[in-house]
Amino acid sequence: MPSTVIVGGFYGDEGKGKIVSYLAMKDNPVIAVRGGVGPNAGHTIEHEGKKYKVRMLPSAFLNPNTRLLVGPGVVLSLEVLLKEISEFGTQDRSFVDYQCGIIDDSHRTADSQGRLKESIGSTGTGTGPANADRAMRTLKLAKEIDSLALYLDDIPNAVNFALERKEQVIVEGTQGTFLSLWHGTYPYVTSKDVTASGICADVGIGPKSVDEVVIVFKSFVTRVGEGPLKNEISPEQAVAKGWQEVGTVTGRQRRAAEFDFELAKRSIMLNSATQIAITKLDVVYPECAHMQSFSDLSSPAKYFIKTIEDKLKVPVTLIGTGPEVNDTIDRRNQ
Template identity: 30%
Template sequence: MKADLIVGIQWGDEGKGKMVDMLAQNYDMVCRSQGGHNAGHTIWVDGVRYALHLIPSGVLNPDAVNIIGNGVVLSPESIIKEMEQFDDLEGRLFISDKAHLNLPYHALIDQAKERLKGDKAIGTTGKGIGPAYAEKISRNGFRVGELLNPTKLCASILEYFEQNKAIFDVLEIATPSQTELVELLTTYKEKLEPFIANTTNMVWDAIDADKKILLEGAQGTLLDIDHGTYPYVTSSNTVSAGACTGLGISPKDIGVVTGIVKAYTTRVGNGPFPSEDFGQDGETMADVGKEVGTTTGRGRRCGWFDAIAVKHAARLNGCDQLSLMKLDVLDGFETIKICTAYEVNGEIIKYMPSDLEDVKPIYEDIAGWDSVVGCREFDALPENAKKYINRIEELTGVRVGIVSTSPERDDTIIRG
């Protein structure tokens, strides 16, 4: 059995949470491979809103095992708070002992560095994700498994502070007291110890037992540390290949890859965004789509569907199909635009350059429609909505296999 994979194709916030939640009802195991609590998945079930940041979206399937892989940077404080939403997680949630810890001082570093950059700030969430990954890469990080010995971990952290005292002084970050730090780490251990495991072997065993496995990442392809709009990116590999390193599985273990895209485009924070709409249409998308970050509460920048960027991202991820989310947000628009090419220095191109600064979008207009809300069959969609979907398929070269017509789990079209 292969492990199927869900991946964001834009700048995150594509609606992966709803898709993973819906698909997870048919899977035995759901695995999160990268990112941290800077990610936010919003799921609506029977009118109830669930906001997940670290726990995999399969948590709403009582029969699914949920794995937080080694590629995640884990905030103990955040996940403990998130776990309080549920009362039946033992035996259903497991955290890799090799995942790196995102501790309170990482957020302080993150926020201090953003302040020092002034108007050149990247626009991070300030959650400490970058500093935690930076320490991991520089081999100065601390792993989840080390929580099992709070006293030893405390000594290691204090030694790290001493070695980097000059840097912490410049950032105005105080060294934590030994007593308070041991107490905090002991609390983390007490809460999390039942969930810490060798998740790599668990996933391998599930694959060998022909269990149905679903893999999910965080953020989106255009925020990938290597392939995104650098430096306005996240600190991990958000593409499908990142699931292999983030969980310890082989590329040969990957099955169907589903790319999640919005019917329009959004972005949080700074960085280039060719198809951004600065007028009333962009404001309408933000208002109707409730485009506010699950994690940060920041408003999302909104614009039209960028077929060039989506085609590029779909190729990077090896997408077998696309899942088109929030089609209903475009209800009522008289005209809908699709970015079909870029203009760069007077030249028209139909590929995504490495630098999106000063790129101008070339649009194609498509007639709008009345409403798609609640449609659960493709034939039930308005004709212009079908034309829009067909045009996206033509431009991206990938079939749209799933269409979401409202936030509710069941308002979803699965095309055979």
């Protein structure tokens, strides 16, 4: 069954949107389906001189042939979802599950004050309180919202039907492994599981329906908000290295650290990863910017990739060398 699950290996912000966009353009999937939490996860994509920030739709929207689905495990911001559908012109190919939960103003208010905001560093988008209401069985669902009538579908059925027909499907995760409610640095985590297993449950596919799990690691580690970060460097050091970044949704400065092999090894285990995608190699090795061939990389960059493969025992099949979708080295058929 030609299904590929894309998940984040660290604390989010690994560049999953770029990888999903590249695979969508390269492999021409019939469906891209998003699991994960909700609009608290933003993916940034650059293509042909334009920059896109996506929070609800799958990052595969650049391929006009790909249907864009959102699984029942995701909570929706109506405003964000409808804005993206309109902005990207995907009205005829965007669908959400009848059972997606709906974020309302009370959830956003609860998420923007008190302990969630001050101690946990929540995004303020309402996703955590909405998921709490879902656990209490009080959350409103998409099938109750008139403005979504044209976009409702049985997403697990659509995805599994495509897989039975051996059509290409991309399953897009959000956040990162160590923000998982079960496997992350609790309590500084998101409001549900975001490992590959959790993402598959969100969209309604079982373990036997998964072909490949691509885990995305950035060439260094970043984290937004509170919580532990091993070997964290100072903001001044991050600026000096060119590693300073801000979150897509929050606009907050991301904290930074060197690539963490032990963390990556655990992430491989938790996700049953079969492939690794490395992003932002050009940030650590500027001489490699925009390259599309592994043979053109500098010796230090090649050594870094080889070290990752040797230590993690999983092949690095995709390497990001710049922000543009096509700034990518594809080693899958080598």
